[in-house]
Amino acid sequence: MEQKVLVAGLGLIGGSLALNIKKNTNAFVYGYDTNPSTLEYSRMNGITDAVSTDFEEVIQKVDICILAAPVSVTVDLIHQISHIAFENKIIITDVSSVKGPVMEAALSITNPNISFIGGHPMAGSHKKGIQASKGHLFENAIYVLTPTESSTSNDINDLKTLLFHTKSKFLILDADEHDEMTGVISHFPHLIASSLVHQAKSWQKKHPYIPKLAAGGFRDITRIASSNPSMWKDIFFLNKDKMSTLLADWIKEMTEIKELIDSGENEKIQKYLEEAKDFRDGLDSKKKGVIPSFYDLYVDIFDQPGALLKVIEILANQAISINNIEILEIREGITGVLRLSFQDKNDQVVSNAILKRNGYETMIEE
Numbered sequence: 001m002e003q004k005v006l007v008a009g010l011g012l013i014g015g016s017l018a019l020n021i022k023k024n025t026n027a028f029v030y031g032y033d034t035n036p037s038t039l040e041y042s043r044m045n046g047i048t049d050a051v052s053t054d055f056e057e058v059i060q061k062v063d064i065c066i067l068a069a070p071v072s073v074t075v076d077l078i079h080q081i082s083h084i085a086f087e088n089k090i091i092i093t094d095v096s097s098v099k100g101p102v103m104e105a106a107l108s109i110t111n112p113n114i115s116f117i118g119g120h121p122m123a124g125s126h127k128k129g130i131q132a133s134k135g136h137l138f139e140n141a142i143y144v145l146t147p148t149e150s151s152t153s154n155d156i157n158d159l160k161t162l163l164f165h166t167k168s169k170f171l172i173l174d175a176d177e178h179d180e181m182t183g184v185i186s187h188f189p190h191l192i193a194s195s196l197v198h199q200a201k202s203w204q205k206k207h208p209y210i211p212k213l214a215a216g217g218f219r220d221i222t223r224i225a226s227s228n229p230s231m232w233k234d235i236f237f238l239n240k241d242k243m244s245t246l247l248a249d250w251i252k253e254m255t256e257i258k259e260l261i262d263s264g265e266n267e268k269i270q271k272y273l274e275e276a277k278d279f280r281d282g283l284d285s286k287k288k289g290v291i292p293s294f295y296d297l298y299v300d301i302f303d304q305p306g307a308l309l310k311v312i313e314i315l316a317n318q319a320i321s322i323n324n325i326e327i328l329e330i331r332e333g334i335t336g337v338l339r340l341s342f343q344d345k346n347d348q349v350v351s352n353a354i355l356k357r358n359g360y361e362t363m364i365e366e
């Protein structure tokens with residue numbers, strides 16, 4: 001019998017998962033959302049097979065439910081679920097960026113027919129809403145799973161099978177380690193990015209030319225400040241303890257750095273920068289960690305019509321497929337830098353040679 005799946009909350013993440021599941025499996029995908037225009041969009045664009053405005057009714061029809069609403073709403077939905085008398089077995093998972101409050105809410109579930117497995121696909125974008133959803137959003141991303149006592153290894157396998165075509169890499173973590181780690185590498189950096197933007201905004205009063213000066217570095221480090229403010233507010237407060245600890249650490253470290261700068265401690269600052277560079281460079285090492293990395297090639301291009309297309313064409317003619325292209329910096333009439341990512345070392349090396357032969361300045365990051 002065909003599996004039935006419900007995605008509750010059809011925004012960027014829910015829409016992307018629904019698209020992926022509908023395209024790659026034979027599951028029947030229901031969508032639920034409180035926003036009627038989102039449901040209409042889903043219906044019109046075939047993102048789901050059917051939509052519903054009645055959560056309690058539709059959840060009782062399915063085998064697997066993915067909660068993909070804002071984190072605080074997901075916590076409320078879990079409390080609502082804990083009062084439903086499911087007669088058939090159901091696997092429930094979520095996609096929330098914070099796991100502590102979600103897993104705590106899941107403790108209120110006592111019905112033995114419910115198997116709860118926390119989830120967090122660690123990829124996204126600064127955009128929100130169903131219009132921004134993409135079936136391939138989670139390719140190569142880490143997908144954290146947080147099983148509970150209610151989830152058997154068969155349940156975990158069933159969930160992994162459903163999500164197999166996202167091409168993400170599953171990683172089992174408990175809620176506390178997840179929230180501490182994502183606090184460090186996602187939530188806290190978001191706060192810092194926003195604070196840097198505030199600082200620039202405030203200095204703009206004195207130097208109105210500041211926005212024009214904001215070059216690659218500032219844009220790189222503040223990119224995430226353009227994300228959905230209500231989602232991030234939710235994340236900060238639901239991961240409040242970890243955020244508070246990280247803030248205290250940061251303030252202490254910045255106070256020490258201020259002292260080093262004020263007293264002209266050149267060597268110590270050099271060491272601080274070198275240690276940061278070493279760790280940052282190591283993040284992209286091909287051998288390290290569970291996060292899969294691509295083989296990157298940097299190519300200088302001129303800001304001329306068709307410059308990007310020309311590079312792609314040269315590689316396409318040699319049947320080399322590019323996994324990702326990013327324009328790192330381009331200003332009117334000036335050279336820009338493209339980052340091309342390949343899936344394997346051979347494509348990286350061959351592309352480097354071909355582009356060099358065609359007169360391009362290139363650089364491989366080792």
Ligand SMILES: NC(=O)C1=CN([C@@H]2O[C@H](COP(=O)(O)OP(=O)(O)OC[C@H]3O[C@@H](n4cnc5c(N)ncnc54)[C@H](O)[C@@H]3O)[C@@H](O)[C@H]2O)C=CC1
Nearest residue numbers: 009010011012013034035069070071096097124125128129
């Ligand atoms: N945006 C990102 O980059 C990532 C977000 N997440 C997590 O995914 C979840 C959803 O985030 P996005 O998709 O980015 O947000 P979004 O704003 O694009 O989508 C949220 C959806 O939930 C719906 N919604 C709101 N209240 C609801 C309710 N009571 N019942 C049903 N639906 C409701 C909204 O109408 C909207 O369609 C959040 O928990 C977030 O922490 C996880 C990974 C990445």
Ligand SMILES: O=C(O)C(=O)Cc1ccc(O)cc1
Nearest residue numbers: 097121122123124125126224
């Ligand atoms: O755009 C980025 O760099 C992100 O960090 C996306 C993202 C946002 C929230 C998450 O919980 C996971 C990933």
